[in-house]
Amino acid sequence: MNLKKSLKPIKKKIQNKDKLYNTIRRVYTHLSEFSNEEILDYYHVRSLKELEMHIEHIKEVLQKQIKNYEEELEQIANCFCLDSSENFKYLYSTKKEAEEQIKFTLKTKQIKLTLYPCPFHCGWHLTKI
Numbered sequence: 398m399n400l401k402k403s404l405k406p407i408k409k410k411i412q413n414k415d416k417l418y419n420t421i422r423r424v425y426t427h428l429s430e431f432s433n434e435e436i437l438d439y440y441h442v443r444s445l446k447e448l449e450m451h452i453e454h455i456k457e458v459l460q461k462q463i464k465n466y467e468e469e470l471e472q473i474a475n476c477f478c479l480d481s482s483e484n485f486k487y488l489y490s491t492k493k494e495a496e497e498q499i500k501f502t503l504k505t506k507q508i509k510l511t512l513y514p515c516p517f518h519c520g521w522h523l524t525k526i
């Protein structure tokens with residue numbers, strides 16, 4: 398058996414794996430110091446496969462939105478995150494702003510929210526707990 402040859406596909410797999418992480422680190426500079434595990438954590442996924450699917454989904458959404466809603470997109474500060482009903486999520490530019498909204502919603506509507514960083518920008522989104 399040619400060991401070198403049989404290892405080739407595995408080696409290639411490993412390279413591809415690092416390629417996606419490295420691309421993410423390069424494109425999203427605020428993630429440049431993150432380890433592979435921290436990147437998975439950041440995107441709320443558990444495996445590379447899920448990360449790939451997530452990135453593919455983002456690409457699709459991006460392409461679709463750019464085609465159909467170019468003007469609208471400018472008005473929403475270039476964030477492409479959608480909520481469960483496929484509406485754009487509100488982007489809070491600071492953590493403080495998001496935290497104030499959490500307090501306000503709890504007080505006025507008795508709904509508990511939590512914040513998380515937007516995967517595209519240095520802003521924040523809110524989600525129900």
Ligand SMILES: [Zn+2]
Pocket residue numbers: 476477478486488515516517518522
């Ligand atoms: Zn977002």
